Amino acid sequence: xxxxxxxxxxxxxxxxxxxxxxxxxxxxxxxxxxxxxxxxxxxxxxxxxxxxxxxxxxxxxxxxxxxxxxxxxxxxxxxxxxxxxxxxxxxxxxxxxxxxxxxxxxxxxxxxxxxxxxxxxxxxxxxxxxxxxxxxxxxxxxxxxxxxxxxxxxxxxxxxxxxxxxxxxxxxxxxxxxxxxxxxxxxxx
Numbered sequence: 034x035x036x037x038x039x040x041x042x043x044x045x046x047x048x049x050x051x052x053x054x055x056x057x058x059x060x061x062x063x064x065x066x067x068x069x070x071x072x073x074x075x076x077x078x079x080x081x082x083x084x085x086x087x088x089x090x091x092x093x094x095x096x097x098x099x100x101x102x103x104x105x106x107x108x109x110x111x112x113x114x115x116x117x118x119x120x121x122x123x124x125x126x127x128x129x130x131x132x133x134x135x136x137x138x139x140x141x142x143x144x145x146x147x148x149x150x151x152x153x154x155x156x157x158x159x160x161x162x163x164x165x166x167x168x169x170x171x172x173x174x175x176x177x178x179x180x181x182x183x184x185x186x187x188x189x190x191x192x193x194x195x196x197x198x199x200x201x202x203x204x205x206x207x208x209x210x211x212x213x214x215x216x217x218x219x220x221x222x
Contacts, residue, residue, distance in 0.1 A: 063112040065215040067105055068180075072211030074101040079204030082151070128169060135165045152192060152199055159188045159203070180214055 074097050081093040139161040148154045166181040184207055191202035 065218040068211045068215035070101050070105055072208045075208030076204045079200045083200035156192050
């Protein structure tokens, strides 16, 4: 089958139009908000871990995680009706079960591996979160896969090459990166 140059141009234009519609759909769905919230949690939590000591660090992580979760649930329930399709309820239920099982398997992996320090536990958590994000992206939307790969790479680089500033590294590049990506998606897509 031969395709003329004008047919090829039309097909390419159609692909670009679909890509732009997909990006706009993601941006208008409010997905960027969850990246920003998660980025803020990581930024505050990891910077606290880098610069503070003692029980206050745990309280900060717990507080900011609960606040971020509550905000995400609130915003998700408000944005949900705008982006729901006929199979959304079943998909959301499966996604919730997936994340619950992933948390349980992560806890089991940490219990079996018995990390010797907080950085190792942190790496387990980051890796399991990124595996979950990759799985959700592969199942639901390829557009949400690509950002988990550089965050995983940054975490591994920080863990192996910059252990003295690992938490600072993750706060600024991991959390800050998610905030920047969320703002970019909101403004440019």
